[in-house]
Amino acid sequence: MSPRRRDAEGTAAARAERRAELLATAAEVFASQGYSATTVRQVADAAGILGGSLYYHFDSKEAMADEILSTFLDEMWASYEGVLGAGLSARDTLEGIVVESFRTIDLHRPAVVLYQNESKHLATSERFAYLRESRSRFEEMWLALLERGVREGAFRADLDPGLVYRFIRDTVWVAATWYKRGGRLSADDIAKQYLALFLEGIEAG
Amino acid sequence: MSPRRRDAEGTAAARAERRAELLATAAEVFASQGYSATTVRQVADAAGILGGSLYYHFDSKEAMADEILSTFLDEMWASYEGVLGAGLSARDTLEGIVVESFRTIDLHRPAVVLYQNESKHLATSERFAYLRESRSRFEEMWLALLERGVREGAFRADLDPGLVYRFIRDTVWVAATWYKRGGRLSADDIAKQYLALFLEGIEAG
Amino acid sequence: MSPRRRDAEGTAAARAERRAELLATAAEVFASQGYSATTVRQVADAAGILGGSLYYHFDSKEAMADEILSTFLDEMWASYEGVLGAGLSARDTLEGIVVESFRTIDLHRPAVVLYQNESKHLATSERFAYLRESRSRFEEMWLALLERGVREGAFRADLDPGLVYRFIRDTVWVAATWYKRGGRLSADDIAKQYLALFLEGIEAG
């Protein structure tokens, strides 16, 4: 590898790294203050640069949200593929999806919060059409899984599938709001307890 | 009752009614677009008046959010008092609280969504100190209830109480995001199914 | 005089009285807060009515200022005529004008303050052309008086007449800013001391 080539890669890599850094900062601020309530200057302040300087890296505030959300969704779906393609039972698939969801929260907490709070609003714009697609894909996945579980005799048949879907979806993702890395409970701990709740409920016996 | 008195009551009532109308409209818009992303003009448009005219009725945009949230919280706590003061078992109390929560969502859906999305942000302002108070009162109520349920042998002892609290809290209130009055499932229907989920889980028999 | 006629006069007089009351209130508020910084509502509050109600009596905020200023100027000039037409020496005329000026301040303090603070600004509007006229008439009167005094040997010839004019004009009218009826010094007391200052200065001996 020639020095030239190393340099070129070095700058490209450095640039990508800087982008990632800035996006992480932006996601943090968006998550904690809300996307609309956050000014570009606040993001820049948190990154230690001036407001205008962000525009060297990104086209717009919206572009930052876009990159934050699409990155997180891509990784989430990739991790789901692994579970869905493993040929597991409905019950084990559910377990796998929930575990992966909490791992996603662990890795992308601010992005998940941003998604939770703003996706409904952002999805109306054409730029964020993939949010709508992801949402319906998500719904289809869950409904299919729940129905398969009922057919397999693993899940109760007396519950409304649409309701159960929303129940699980909301419970899992809202957890991103309060989850803190390095807290008393790890993401896997929470996943385990939530699974117990989903599957068995809180009632004794 | 003299005509004078009727007139006075009439105008006072009319004024209160107008305020309530405008607040309902504002809550709807705040809930659907987000508080920060909503302009005062959008609220006014939805109410069929001009932006500045809202300021005849309210001091500020913040004052509208304040009145929307405090009204909803007051009614919610009043309905909770009825359940908590009835001398019920932990299990029946939980049932009552969840049912009342969904009735609150039914009556104050936009306010609940506003609370869900913005309370964290708003609570930092001194004007909204009551949001912090309500939050901690809510947490204490639930933790006490869950612990009593464990002592009474009604609830499992192997779950983290803080986690179960957040689980139920989030699940119930996030439902306001998608709940629609007059839909396939009534608020009481949803409450019943959610209770089945909380108590027994989705696992078959 | 028939009862009808008395009624008509009664209402007309009552109306005029109410106008005068409201104008006095408005002048007070304009003087203390500044014309631009005063809202119509503040004037109405001070008068114990609602903002819109003022428009039954006056066409506009400007119309109030107009009436306040023109009334005061009319009375001021009427009082000056008395002095100027009395065939006095320049020295005695100066004395008379200064005394009348302080009497005007005593009777129309808020109007004088309003004039002092806003006439420059208002005079640009055609409606207030009379302010410009009054100003130049005032200047001519003073310059003529001072020149006559010099010719008569009553006043020093080594001072710039334009400067002396401004000196006296400013000193007298600015006094309206701090003058309080019923204070330690009456308007006539102040006039006397000011005349001593104008004529003899503060130097001993």
Added chain:
Amino acid sequence: MSPRRRDAEGTAAARAERRAELLATAAEVFASQGYSATTVRQVADAAGILGGSLYYHFDSKEAMADEILSTFLDEMWASYEGVLGAGLSARDTLEGIVVESFRTIDLHRPAVVLYQNESKHLATSERFAYLRESRSRFEEMWLALLERGVREGAFRADLDPGLVYRFIRDTVWVAATWYKRGGRLSADDIAKQYLALFLEGIEAG
């Protein structure tokens, strides 16, 4: 001096200069139209930039007034210190103070006019507490000076000191209203004539 250092000083100086330019423009507009009657846009127009751009340099319209007034008062007091600390007789001190006052008017005419017209109104705000302090310090200085002059036999004892103080204060500062740099009379010319008026009056011989 390294180039870096020169650059840093250069930009800091350039920034300070731009601020000073903008403040001079703002003071001019405030003085000619009145602070309340002046819009931020008018100031910006006069400076050849857009309204919003002013906020890059200043926090608010009030902040501009603040900086204009405090700068002028600081310089005025500094110039007074020079006179007061020189160990002069009361008569010569008065002369020095009046001369310095007209020099201040010469250098800060718009600021003085702003002070004259708006300080009473602005001083009610806590931000402008220094206006109240300056006012009382001013009064104490003058009263002490006048009393000393009487004791030293330089000034007449038959005049009310409070009245003489207001007389001189008003006369001097109101001159800012009409003073024009480069006019027929210089600031020092006016000071000289005003001193003649204060000390000896207009009466012949």
Added chain:
DNA sequence: CATGAATGAGTGTTCATTCAT
């Protein structure tokens, strides 16, 4: 890469004014 000054559209808010009652 980043700065810093500026833009210009838009925001919450104010306020003189209108008008049906």
Added chain:
DNA sequence: AATGAATGAACACTCATTCAT
């Protein structure tokens, strides 16, 4: 005479964005 709800233009101020340096 006065109310009270509304108007609509204007205001101080914000902020995403641009661009010469």
